[in-house]
Amino acid sequence: xxxxxxxxxxxxxxxxxxxxxxxxxxxxxxxxxxxxxxxxxxxxxxxxxxxxxxxxxxxxxxxxxxxxxxxxxxxxxxxxxxxxxxxxxxxxxxxxxxxxxxxxxxxxxxxxxxxxxxxxxxxxxxxxxxxxxxxxxxxxxxxxxxxxxxxxxxxxxxxxxxxxxxxxxxxxxxxxxxxxxxxxxxxxxxxxxxxxxxxxxxxxxxxxxxxxxxxxxxxxxxxxxxxxxxxxxxxxxxxxxxxxxxxxxxxxxxxx
Amino acid sequence: xxxxxxxxxxxxxxxxxxxxxxxxxxxxxxxxxxxxxxxxxxxxxxxxxxxxxxxxxxxxxxxxxxxxxxxxxxxxxxxxxxxxxxxxxxxxxxxxxxxxxxxxxxxxxxxxxxxxxxxxxxxxxxxxxxxxxxxxxxxxxxxxxxxxxxxxxxxxxxxxxxxxxxxxxxxxxxxxxxxxxxxxxxxxxxxxxxxxxxxxxxxxxxxxxxxxxxxxxxxxxxxxxxxxxxxxxxxxxxxxxxxxxxxxxxxxxxxx
Numbered sequence: 001x002x003x004x005x006x007x008x009x010x011x012x013x014x015x016x017x018x019x020x021x022x023x024x025x026x027x028x029x030x031x032x033x034x035x036x037x038x039x040x041x042x043x044x045x046x047x048x049x050x051x052x053x054x055x056x057x058x059x060x061x062x063x064x065x066x067x068x069x070x071x072x073x074x075x076x077x078x079x080x081x082x083x084x085x086x087x088x089x090x091x092x093x094x095x096x097x098x099x100x101x102x103x104x105x106x107x108x109x110x111x112x113x114x115x116x117x118x119x120x121x122x123x124x125x126x127x128x129x130x131x132x133x134x135x136x137x138x139x140x141x142x143x144x145x146x147x148x149x150x151x152x153x154x155x156x157x158x159x160x161x162x163x164x165x166x167x168x169x170x171x172x173x174x175x176x177x178x179x180x181x182x183x184x185x186x187x188x189x190x191x192x193x194x195x196x197x198x199x200x201x202x203x204x205x206x207x208x209x210x211x212x213x214x215x216x217x218x219x220x221x222x223x224x225x226x227x228x229x230x231x232x233x234x235x236x237x238x239x240x241x242x243x244x245x246x247x248x249x250x251x252x253x254x255x256x
Numbered sequence: 257x258x259x260x261x262x263x264x265x266x267x268x269x270x271x272x273x274x275x276x277x278x279x280x281x282x283x284x285x286x287x288x289x290x291x292x293x294x295x296x297x298x299x300x301x302x303x304x305x306x307x308x309x310x311x312x313x314x315x316x317x318x319x320x321x322x323x324x325x326x327x328x329x330x331x332x333x334x335x336x337x338x339x340x341x342x343x344x345x346x347x348x349x350x351x352x353x354x355x356x357x358x359x360x361x362x363x364x365x366x367x368x369x370x371x372x373x374x375x376x377x378x379x380x381x382x383x384x385x386x387x388x389x390x391x392x393x394x395x396x397x398x399x400x401x402x403x404x405x406x407x408x409x410x411x412x413x414x415x416x417x418x419x420x421x422x423x424x425x426x427x428x429x430x431x432x433x434x435x436x437x438x439x440x441x442x443x444x445x446x447x448x449x450x451x452x453x454x455x456x457x458x459x460x461x462x463x464x465x466x467x468x469x470x471x472x473x474x475x476x477x478x479x480x481x482x483x484x485x486x487x488x489x490x491x492x493x494x495x496x497x498x499x500x501x502x503x504x505x506x507x508x509x510x511x512x
Contacts, residue, residue, distance in 0.1 A: 021288045022278050027391070029490035032277045101490075129399075132388040135283070143385075143402045150399060234285035234357075 001055035001078070001170055003244050004201035006226070009208070011217045013224040015047050018240070019256065021231035024131050026100025026169070030062040033102060037063035039256045041071060043229075049073060050213050053204060057082070057169050057196070058100045061108035074207055078170060079103075081203050082196030083112035086166040087120060089192045094161045096183075097124040098151065099168030100131070109168055123159040124168075127151045134174040135239055144175060148182040156186040163187075167195035174243060229254050257311035257334070257426055259500050260457035262482070265464070267473040269480040271303050274496070275512065277487035280387050282356025282425070286318040289358060293319035295512045297327060299485075305329060306469050309460060313338070313425050313452070314356045317364035330463055334426060335359075337459050338452030339368035342422040343376060345448045350417045352439075353380040354407065355424030356387070365424055379415040380424075383407045390430040391495055400431060404438040412442045419443075423451035430499060485510050 002016050017040055019025075025033050037059045041052060052075045054060045054067070060077030068075045086095045097109045104126040113122050129147050138144050156162065165183045167173055173195050180193045208214045215224070229252045230236045240248050258272050273296055275281075281289050293315045297308060308331045310316045310323070316333030324331045342351045353365045360382040369378050385403050394400050412418065421439045423429055429451045436449045464470045471480070485508045486492045496504050 021284060027491060028277060028488045032488045032490070128392050129385070129388050129394075132385050136384050138385075138406075141406070143399065143406060146399045146402050150394075150397070232284045232288045234288070235283055 001053065001197045001200055002226070003246075004197040005053075005204065006223070006244075006246075008198075008201040008205055009214075010223050011215045012208075013215075013227070015044060015049060015227045016229065017044055017254070018228075018230045018236065020234070020236060021256070024100070025056060025058040026102050026131060027128060028058075028102060030102065030106065033059055033062040034066055036256075037067060038070075041067050041075075043254060043256060045071065045073065051076065051204060051208060053200060054078060055170055055200070058102040061099075061103045061106040074211075076200065076203055076207065078196045078200055079108045079112050079168075080116075081199035082166055082168055082194070083109055083116055085194040085196065085199040086164050087113060087117035089194050090117075090120060090164045092161045092163040093119055094121045094123070094159050095164045095166055096152075096155050096159060096162045097122060097166045097168045098127045098130070098155070098172065098179075099124070101126040101128055103168050109166065121159070123155055123162065125151055125155045127169075130175060131169065131171045134171040135235075137242065139175050140178050144178045145182060148175070148178050149186070152179075152183050152186055156183070160187070163189065163191055165191055165193045167193065170195075170197065171243075173197060228252070231256050257309065257453045257456055258482070259502075260453040261309075261460065262479070262500075262502075264454075264457040264461055265470075266479050267471045268464075269471075269483070271300060271305060271483045272485065273300055273510070274484075274486045274492065276490070276492060277512070280356070281312060281314040282358050282387060283384060284314075284358060286358065286362065289315055289318040290322055292512075293323060294326075297323050297331075299510060299512060301327065301329065307332065307460060307464060309456060310334060311426055311456070313364075314358040317355075317359045317362040330467075332456065332459055332463065334452040334456055335364045335368050335424075336372075337455035338422055338424055338450070339365055339372055341450040341452065341455040342420050343369060343373035345450050346373075346376060346420045348417045348419040349375055350377045350379070350415050351420045351422055352408075352411050352415060352418045353378060353422045353424045354383045354386070354411070354428065354435075355380070357382040357384055359424050365422065377415065379411055379418065381407055381411045383425075386431060387425065387427045390427040391491075393498065395431050396434050400434045401438060404431070404434050405442070408435070408439050408442055412439070416443070419445065419447055421447055421449050423449065426451075426453065427499075429453060484508070487512050
């Protein structure tokens with residue numbers, strides 16, 4: 001998500017907080033995820049932010065409405081932008097959603113698609129191994145392919161006509177090529193793979209523009225600052241740089 | 257570990273605390289693991305326990321000495337019992353240790369084996385995907401085999417004579433059959449697979465016996481109580497019962 005924001009909103013300063021001491025959120029209960037999301041949001045609000053993005057589908061699925069109701073800034077989640085991208089991409093009207101246990105069990109994507117595109121049929125599947133696979137950097141080897149086949153085979157059996165696979169977790173774009181290859185092979189017809197990162201960044205730009213809060217790109221073309229904070233600094237340099245596609249110069253550790 | 261304790265110390269009451277809201281510990285920094293282990297220990301000490309077992313190799317590797325120095329009860333970790341089992345089992349004098357990133361990077365097994373059996377050569381490898389594999393219940397399928405081959409192949413290439421594979425993580429016994437099959441196949445000679453659960457329970461019995469604190473099995477053969485506590489209750493009934501080999505009747509949630 002940060003990589004997409006850096007492309008689409010190059011002049012904005014970004015404060016990124018990764019709750020690395022308590023991740024993954026994907027297999028935890030809604031109550032725990034809401035509690036952690038509240039703490040993360042409070043820490044970011046202290047920086048006088050103008051917009052809060054929940055760049056995690058599990059936290060969005062469980063905590064978006066709570067944070068929107070409680071916080072004094074606009075809060076955008078990952079689910080609605082992802083659902084919007086999927087609704088725009090499907091021709092057959094059948095969309096597959098993969099995500100964490102929490103995201104899938106919450107039913108958040110089904111509800112969002114029912115609002116945005118009531119005629120679309122949604123099938124979903126929790127894929128708990130994809131996050132650790134992405135963090136291990138095994139994104140294209142024989143293990144990644146075997147895991148993808150095992151998760152996607154029942155999805156295609158259940159919905160042979162699906163023509164969109166929505167990556168309902170912000171880790172999954174790291175596995176995009178493998179997932180695309182496997183889902184197209186299993187379907188036997190073209191399946192579009194969409195995620196929420198780009199759509200989320202676009203939604204952020206629209207929201208800032210609507211409220212007159214967009215920062216113009218300066219004449220010298222200088223990019224905004226990127227302030228990276230984590231609750232545990234064990235692996236952020238390696239995993240974070242791989243996901244962001246640019247080296248991370250300085251990382252601050254915060255206690256939550 | 258609890259399953260082994262229930263067999264070896266059937267009359268003892270056990271208070272088990274799983275920090276499920278913040279697991280896995282395996283990829284986190286030593287500082288974070290020590291902080292969390294201190295909080296867990298404080299919560300258990302409130303129950304007037306007579307012995308504290310750190311039934312997690314990562315927490316043992318990073319926090320054992322701190323907890324031993326700070327707490328008023330005897331503290332046993334997983335590393336020393338595991339190293340003892342490996343030293344007893346090897347004939348070739350070459351032992352392979354697999355564990356989490358934290359356990360392997362800490363070097364705790366190398367130090368323990370250097371103390372117990374200085375002539376033994378230790379090779380080790382971090383296997384971050386094995387914990388999520390075990391929690392997904394994929395313990396014997398084609399994914400488990402592919403993951404095991406990928407982790408163990410370089411270990412055997414580095415140490416062709418190894419004849420003991422030490423499971424340096426309390427999740428790994430769930431994958432024992434697959435790991436044993438793959439390591440024996442790769443080695444081409446018999447490799448013993450050992451873990452710390454049984455040795456840890458034996459060490460607990462010895463310690464209690466030495467201090468005259470063993471509870472005798474009552475004449476009616478009634479087993480001790482098992483009090484299961486977690487910091488997040490999303491998946492304990494499913495994952496916990498599978499690991500323990502008995503249904504878990506009641507689970508209490510505690511906030512840390």
